[in-house]
Amino acid sequence: MREVAEETGIDAEIIQPLGVIDYWFTGDDRRVHKVVHHYLLEARAGIITTDKDPDHEAEVARWIAVADLMRELAYPNERKMAQAAARLLAIAP
Numbered sequence: 001m002r003e004v005a006e007e008t009g010i011d012a013e014i015i016q017p018l019g020v021i022d023y024w025f026t027g028d029d030r031r032v033h034k035v036v037h038h039y040l041l042e043a044r045a046g047i048i049t050t051d052k053d054p055d056h057e058a059e060v061a062r063w064i065a066v067a068d069l070m071r072e073l074a075y076p077n078e079r080k081m082a083q084a085a086a087r088l089l090a091i092a093p
Contacts, residue, residue, distance in 0.1 A: 004041060007058040009049040012041035018084045021077045038081040040088055066091045 004012050018038040025032055050058040064072050066089070069082040 001041075005046070007050060007053045008046075008061040009052060010046040010061075011044045013044055015040040015042050016088060018081050018088075021081070023077075038084075040085050 001012055001014065004010060016039065018040055021036045021038065023034055023036075025034065048061045048063060050056075050061045066082075066086050069086070070079055073079045073082055
């Protein structure tokens with residue numbers, strides 16, 4: 001929840017875990033293993049922005065309609081997490 005608030009400006013509550021994405025990428029001088037836990041969240045307060053992201057990791061934060069997620073998300077694993085959320089919400093992506 002802290003990470004979401006920092007990178008998006010939205011205070012949210014966890015509804016349910018969605019899954020984990022595990023991947024490697026190359027940093028400046030090494031390979032990095034990253035494990036990202038995804039959750040279905042409910043927004044409680046805030047205004048969506050990346051202005052307060054302390055590490056400047058988020059490039060953009062915006063609301064996207066569920067129907068547009070498959071077109072907007074770049075990676076298959078991200079689309080898998082969005083589909084899991086849509087199923088839990090009983091919304092067809």
